[in-house]
Amino acid sequence: MKPAPFAYKKVRALDEAIALMGENLDARLLAGGQSLMATLNMRLSAPNLLIDINGIGGLDGIARNGDTIEIGALTRHVQAERSDTIARYAPLIARAMPFIGHAAIRNRGTLGGSIAFADPAAELPACLLALDGEVTAQGPKGKRSIRTSDYFKGLYETALGPQEILTAIRLPAADGNTRTGFAELARRHGDYAIVGLAASARADGKGLKDVRLAYFGVGNTPLRATKSEAALAGGDVDAAVAALDLDPHDDIQASAAVKKHLAGVLLRRVAAQLMERQP
Template structure:
């Protein structure tokens, strides 16, 4: 199918973008990488009156270490994040996840901020952000605010973002020598959305772990933390962590709920092994 007609405006500054958003609110959509948006337009699942193309805004695609955070600009492309030395060194969970996102042609266009703002429950980056306890920087005509990952993902494709707001950057705590991360997903074809996936972070504490954060994707309306399993894993009990998984996935085109629950346990064992691996 082809998109319904819409007006198109390419903006050059953040100020211009938020002014247009303030004016048009829900009737406008922001066009960043477009790898989800244009597909939904083509299928007429979405028919906004106005597309605000933010790709011409300078300075929204940086990847830099700023103190205790790695800051990823909302317009940083997946391919750029995948090749980034800063990400490889200071945000290893993101580095592990990147090759699983879509396919090369998709990663050349898709944006980091777009993936977070769209909040597909089966996408990798929202779960990574949740596992890392990162933050989202938000701008609007009224000013700026920050929202922590735990409060950002609200429901199916629903976030703390209001219609007049846009994501400007994502901030991720810098990994140090005690940071442990793990990532695994199962998809029917490499690069497709996962049937089930798991992103995890923790801190090494002697031979054990503390601050375990396990964020599943593809098993609910949002990325989901499993706090009882996190506590069990921090106690060093992988079997207890697997039995403590309290996920309630629904059947979807990828897999039945029963299969998803089983695979969630399989992934937890794989990711636990990654978290417990000793690092040089």
Template sequence: MSVKPAPFAYAKARSVEDAIKLLCEHGDGAKLLAGGQSLMATLNMRLSQPNILIDLNGIPGLDGIALNGGDVAIGALVRHAAAAKSDVIAKHAPLVALALPHIGHPAIRNRGTIGGSIAFADPAAELPACFLALGGEAEIAGRNGARRVKADDFFRGLYETAIGPDEILTVIRLPSATPDMRFGFAELSRRHGDYALTGLAASARAEGASLKDVRLAYFGVGLTPIRANGAEAALAAGKFDDAVAALAFDLDPPDDIQETGAVKRHLAGVLLRRVATQLRGARA
């Protein structure tokens, strides 16, 4: 197997508009470079063979984190390490703060970007599941202007999203945590920094002793992050054991080189028990 990429041209985009123009000019032959932590591996193995690499890192304004009204706006070029140090993330998007230490290793977190993780949409990655669990929105720019896509409509298939071939993800918007919100996160992996065998990101709203608006987003169990709708409904009804049992209908994990689907489904139940405890006991 080759460990060197095939030849390609390189262009450094100076603005979002410049990047979109380059995408339109080069079509399917273009690839976008943000943190490059996934792209570099696929280039070296020649799983990706673009004609041109468009570097987004020179674009100003895409590396900020801000509280914007009721949303936390995270620029697509924000590095994982920067997000982990952000007071805004810690206070207003605590689920993301819980997930970030599980992503790879420090070298990867220093280069990898929030937008790159969401756009690459690896089904075993932490941040796409957090995005889904929080019911966030992706802001996407293209030649026809900007648009927003809700997290529930964003993931289309394996490494496939709602981002069009001439579009760029610019901002991730997450609802700011309120005092009645509860969050939970857990994953199981062979070693810290490995992709999870199974993982779960969750959010809910506390109403007295009950949980409402429960969102359970599993990762590592399908072609995309997956909401466990039956388990959500059972947990909201206070039927904890029924929530675990509902996973048999919510999830159909395929066998892979790490574990069988049956083992992954069992682990999903283990994680649900852990995360349900977090939801019932943790405050935003």
């Protein structure tokens, strides 16, 4: 089980990577490599060129600019896990982080890589959707921002163009009224979840408003449960569960019926987190 042959180029600048992608349509970008390398080893993917972007300066880092948190694409999971800025201003990311893989994976895996790969069972894409974040991308035509609602297109498919590189994600910075919730059910710690739920809301007196529920592991992309959001904002958890209209497929770990049931259980658990007063 060895990868098919490929060439390798470590680039130092985004422009260099973008140009190389233009010249090599079979090229793949290599960031943390924690998903890509496994597919290469299994020959599920056989690019002719790997463009290693780990040497591009300025793409890692976590910064707050007023009411926005910007996380560079090459920020490793472990950096986010230990970041005070994340803990304070992006608590949903902080809640999700311990569920992602294992220590050695989090040491290498990047946040940008996870969002670009867009595994429908992964935690971070759902967090991004729940937070109504933005993806920043750079391509031959320059830089652009993509709203999360426009970003996830299909199974492992995003709005990124063939020569575009995800450079950062931007999230609204949490304040005193931000509420977040996160839960997932995986048969073993660190595995992809059977079903998971990332949620954000704003405190509204004793209730909630702007509720965003983003499920993962139940479709081709992370999915909002908009009807349940409205019910939850109305303070009715039972109605929110009843309003779930997910339509998952059977997979190896669980049937659609199990996933739907568990989605309801998670909603109750996450709703309880959202109701809690949070620091």
